Amino acid sequence: MTPFISVTGPAVPVLLDNVDTDTIIRIERLSTIARKDLGEYAFESLRVSRAGTTTNSPLNLDNFDRAPILLAGANFGCGSSREGAVWAIQSLGIRCVIASSFGDIFFNNCFKNGILPVLLARERIDFLAKNTSAGQSLTVDLVNCTISLAADASPIPFEVNPLQRDMLIAGLDEIEATLSCDSLISAWQQRDQVERPWIWQTN
Amino acid sequence: MSAPTTLFDKIWNTHVVKDLGHGWALLHVDRHLLHDLSGTTALKAMEKQGRAVRTAQLTYATFDHAVSTAPGRTGDTFEGGRHLYRGLKSRAVSSGIRIFDIGEPGHGIVHVIGPELGLVLPGSITVCGDSHTCTNGALGSLAFGIGSSESTHVLATQTIRQKRPKNMRVKVEGRQPDHTTAKDIALHIIRTLGADAGTGFAIEYAGSSVVEMCIEQRLTLCNMSIELGAKYGMIAPDDKVIEYLRDKPFAPKGESFESAVENWRQLKTDVGAVFDHEATIDVGQVRPSITWGTSPEQNAAIDGQVPMPDDFVNDARRAAYMKALDYMGLTPGADLSGLRIDRVFIGSCTNSRLSDLRIAAGVVRGRSVAPHVRAWVVPGSEAVKRAAEADGLAEIFKDAGFEWREPGCSMCVAANGETAEPGDRVVSTSNRNFVGRQGPGVRTHLASPATAAASAIAGYICSAGEL
Numbered sequence: 001m002t003p004f005i006s007v008t009g010p011a012v013p014v015l016l017d018n019v020d021t022d023t024i025i026r027i028e029r030l031s032t033i034a035r036k037d038l039g040e041y042a043f044e045s046l047r048v049s050r051a052g053t054t055t056n057s058p059l060n061l062d063n064f065d066r067a068p069i070l071l072a073g074a075n076f077g078c079g080s081s082r083e084g085a086v087w088a089i090q091s092l093g094i095r096c097v098i099a100s101s102f103g104d105i106f107f108n109n110c111f112k113n114g115i116l117p118v119l120l121a122r123e124r125i126d127f128l129a130k131n132t133s134a135g136q137s138l139t140v141d142l143v144n145c146t147i148s149l150a151a152d153a154s155p156i157p158f159e160v161n162p163l164q165r166d167m168l169i170a171g172l173d174e175i176e177a178t179l180s181c182d183s184l185i186s187a188w189q190q191r192d193q194v195e196r197p198w199i200w201q202t203n
Numbered sequence: 204m205s206a207p208t209t210l211f212d213k214i215w216n217t218h219v220v221k222d223l224g225h226g227w228a229l230l231h232v233d234r235h236l237l238h239d240l241s242g243t244t245a246l247k248a249m250e251k252q253g254r255a256v257r258t259a260q261l262t263y264a265t266f267d268h269a270v271s272t273a274p275g276r277t278g279d280t281f282e283g284g285r286h287l288y289r290g291l292k293s294r295a296v297s298s299g300i301r302i303f304d305i306g307e308p309g310h311g312i313v314h315v316i317g318p319e320l321g322l323v324l325p326g327s328i329t330v331c332g333d334s335h336t337c338t339n340g341a342l343g344s345l346a347f348g349i350g351s352s353e354s355t356h357v358l359a360t361q362t363i364r365q366k367r368p369k370n371m372r373v374k375v376e377g378r379q380p381d382h383t384t385a386k387d388i389a390l391h392i393i394r395t396l397g398a399d400a401g402t403g404f405a406i407e408y409a410g411s412s413v414v415e416m417c418i419e420q421r422l423t424l425c426n427m428s429i430e431l432g433a434k435y436g437m438i439a440p441d442d443k444v445i446e447y448l449r450d451k452p453f454a455p456k457g458e459s460f461e462s463a464v465e466n467w468r469q470l471k472t473d474v475g476a477v478f479d480h481e482a483t484i485d486v487g488q489v490r491p492s493i494t495w496g497t498s499p500e501q502n503a504a505i506d507g508q509v510p511m512p513d514d515f516v517n518d519a520r521r522a523a524y525m526k527a528l529d530y531m532g533l534t535p536g537a538d539l540s541g542l543r544i545d546r547v548f549i550g551s552c553t554n555s556r557l558s559d560l561r562i563a564a565g566v567v568r569g570r571s572v573a574p575h576v577r578a579w580v581v582p583g584s585e586a587v588k589r590a591a592e593a594d595g596l597a598e599i600f601k602d603a604g605f606e607w608r609e610p611g612c613s614m615c616v617a618a619n620g621e622t623a624e625p626g627d628r629v630v631s632t633s634n635r636n637f638v639g640r641q642g643p644g645v646r647t648h649l650a651s652p653a654t655a656a657a658s659a660i661a662g663y664i665c666s667a668g669e670l
Binding site: 015016017018020022023026027028030031032044045050073074075078079080081082083086101102103104105108109112113122161162163174175178179181182184185188189192196197198199200201202 | 220221223224225226227229231233240241244252254257258260261268269283284286287301324326327332333334348349350351352353355356359360361362364366368398399402403429430432433434453455456459460462463466498500519520522523526616617618625635637638639640643644
């Protein structure tokens with residue numbers, strides 16, 4: 001997994017609440033489009049009007065092209081568990097999503113793909129959006145857990161679970177980490193087969 | 204004596220293989236269910252990483268998302284899903300994973316067959332690469348949806364890394380009014396609490412109304428937990444659950460069943476256990492409901508109206524409302540009842556079980572689908588399909604002009620070529636009315652099987668009581 005230390009660049013605002021993973025990527029794109037190309041189809045219903053024309057969404061603005069940071073509203077990534085939603089924003093070039101809340105499954109999926117989801121109060125996100133829309137770039141620093149605007153000396157602190165932070169910074173493979181305590185798993189299973197034999201009678 | 208503990212925490216605690224610190228644990232997974240979309244992705248990743256499935260015995264696979272539900276279909280009928288069907292089947296078989304193939308008893312929508320086969324048991328941890336895995340919490344399983352990377356982790360290790368969520372109890376109290384179903388209750392709860400009220404929480408449903416519900420109603424209620432933002436929704440197992448599981452094909456048998464029951468009887472929240480949040484719902488206030496917008500929280504009683512802009516105090520919610528009305532082709536204050544519709548879909552992991560079809564058939568019996576409406580019934584599993592055919596329900600639907608189809612996710616997920624046309628208004632018993640969910644530009648109205656059936660007959664949005 002690509003480690004995440006810090007990113008700097010434009011931050012595109014998509015400040016709607018309840019942006020679901022169907023909106024991030026339509027399901028049929030996932031069975032037909034290669035993972036690295038999903039960005040072209042990300043947020044389709046926000047970027048393309050029903051008549052097929054380009055909308056005035058910030059996602060369509062040149063100055064936000066390949067923006068590494070996304071500013072979002074409440075409950076971002078709610079709904080379907082599709083990990084393709086993360087791959088789609090990743091393919092757009094996004095490395096960090098800042099939202100006032102996230103869908104729980106999407107939140108976990110981000111970490112599995114080297115993307116940092118940051119929780120921040122809505123007023124602060126609005127403040128950042130105002131400044132990044134005016135052309136300022138943003139830096140998200142995972143080592144110090146701070147967000148800073150280019151022209152503002154006072155960084156905004158954010159919180160992230162230390163376990164997830166360390167995994168992201170190291171770009172660790174979780175499966176390998178878990179397999180390093182394989183003997184604990186075997187011991188748990190052996191004990192469970194005695195305590196709950198009915199769980200293991202699977203035919 | 205140990206401190207009073209919630210049902211959720213009891214199951215969590217007994218599954219901790221290793222405490223990872225900072226609120227995280229490595230948990231053992233007792234049931235891992237795979238479907239053709241995320242399951243294929245996870246097994247492919249295993250192949251790419253050169254890993255072997257650790258405990259195939261606790262892993263099961265079915266084909267529901269990307270398969271056609273056209274009568275007489277095979278796994279190859281929907282061309283776009285053929286590689287997923289074949290990809291899952293070949294990899295599952297070579298890994299020793301039990302599959303439930305199309306056409307055989309046991310096949311169906313993953314969250315319909317899990318309970319129906321007795322694969323999902325009280326006190327187990329059940330995961331699946333699908334957000335509606337919370338459905339299975341109705342049997343007292345700690346069941347939750349995961350991503351495909353997490354699914355790969357489970358295949359390789361039979362464990363999952365999770366952060367312990369907060370606990371919420373939703374008490375549903377009172378007597379359920381006539382013509383309402385668990386779907387109406389779920390929509391009412393989501394409207395009352397909000398589509399993100401459950402984010403970060405595991406929900407336990409309790410209260411007199413939940414106790415009264417049959418198992419299939421409880422499955423519908425728990426299914427919609429994720430539309431509240433909660434990854435987990437569960438109900439303490441009681442006698443109804445025990446009797447439901449007693450003769451299920453994969454449930455333990457004989458003495459083994461009785462010893463399991465002893466264990467299951469302990470699975471309840473202790474008196475005095477503290478929840479991080481509690482909500483109480485007066486079920487007497489619930490009326491047959493339908494969504495008018497593009498989030499499940501955007502719903503109202505069928506005899507009500509689309510809200511007015513001033514009904515929203517929160518700017519973001521008002522902005523979402525305006526956007527939703529534009530997409531849905533509705534105006535503020537418009538009556539919901541009487542809106543002309545184009546399609547009806549009865550199916551999905553929310554509402555495709557035998558009792559759902561019985562309710563719908565009760566409304567349809569002796570009537571005909573309005574000439575301009577195309578109406579589908581998609582049973583949730585092969586077992587539901589066969590039982591509905593044996594009971595004469597299928598005939599009732601067919602005689603009325605419904606299409607009677609094969610089991611699968613069909614128009615709920617629309618990953619199988621089964622979509623409506625842009626601009627179509629669909630009354631659907633599924634769980635999500637998101638923009639484009641049933642096809643680009645399609646306008647979805649979520650409702651109960653009774654409402655969907657009544658609307659198919661009327662040709663416009665209509666409750667069963669009004670018909």
